[in-house]
Amino acid sequence: MKNNITFYSFVIFLLFILFPIKISSSSKINNKIHGTLIMAAICNDGIIVGSDSRAVFFDNNGSVAAYYDESPKLFQYNDIVLAMSGQFSFNNTSFFGLFEDFKKETIREVDIGNFYNELLKFAENKLSGDDFYILQTNTIFICGYNKSIPVIYWYDKHCIDSIISGYRINLKNGNNLSFVNQFLKYADINKAISFIKVYIEDLASSEKDQNDINKIGGPTSIVWIQQKKTDWIYDFRTNKFKNSRELINAIRRKEVDLWYRSLNDSLMLMVGLKALTK
Numbered sequence: 001m002k003n004n005i006t007f008y009s010f011v012i013f014l015l016f017i018l019f020p021i022k023i024s025s026s027s028k029i030n031n032k033i034h035g036t037l038i039m040a041a042i043c044n045d046g047i048i049v050g051s052d053s054r055a056v057f058f059d060n061n062g063s064v065a066a067y068y069d070e071s072p073k074l075f076q077y078n079d080i081v082l083a084m085s086g087q088f089s090f091n092n093t094s095f096f097g098l099f100e101d102f103k104k105e106t107i108r109e110v111d112i113g114n115f116y117n118e119l120l121k122f123a124e125n126k127l128s129g130d131d132f133y134i135l136q137t138n139t140i141f142i143c144g145y146n147k148s149i150p151v152i153y154w155y156d157k158h159c160i161d162s163i164i165s166g167y168r169i170n171l172k173n174g175n176n177l178s179f180v181n182q183f184l185k186y187a188d189i190n191k192a193i194s195f196i197k198v199y200i201e202d203l204a205s206s207e208k209d210q211n212d213i214n215k216i217g218g219p220t221s222i223v224w225i226q227q228k229k230t231d232w233i234y235d236f237r238t239n240k241f242k243n244s245r246e247l248i249n250a251i252r253r254k255e256v257d258l259w260y261r262s263l264n265d266s267l268m269l270m271v272g273l274k275a276l277t278k
Contacts, residue, residue: 047150052073055071070239075096083140
């Protein structure tokens, strides 16, 4: 299997992407991540990866039913961190559940160079054919050290094989990128972490739906990867569910805070979730 890989000696990734997560093909409710904002940079003292945490429920007509926060978009395997945008929920598992099983069941030696291929081999045996294809269309960043060199690998179906030194940005308002590039490359780690946190939250706050609700946002998770050491500076990935039913049950127990556009949306979502758990 040929995989597309891009390596960056210094890189900023900012992604604002729509991607669906279906709870049930027969239900009136779909669970989607409405947007993802990820920033990853190789700095003077290691690699910093940050992400927003907002997810959203849609109805089958594509209308927003509710938002919720603290959804995991960063995942750790030893001293390797994976950041992902794309579909996070499949017919019998979530990506979080799949990743946890991968960590427990993988006995072969996995390093940053073969991590993506090993994850795909594992997923191919766990997911249906359609779900496995969808996983391969996700955009995935693998961040860590290749021996003593900090690297960020970028995998997706549309990435052209290349090695680029510099930065890449995929956002509507990508101004002052040269300043950001130079600042993060030479700033001390505390300033770089603060900058990334503010940058993500500022960009997230500017993306609102027609009801003036932020489409992306929530608490920002940030991880600092050093050689042989990984520290979670901010970890707000509290809504970790191994499958859609766990998420639905948590919502019904009111363990997940939801934001609605209207009272009608609230009622429709609760009716849909109740039907799914019968």
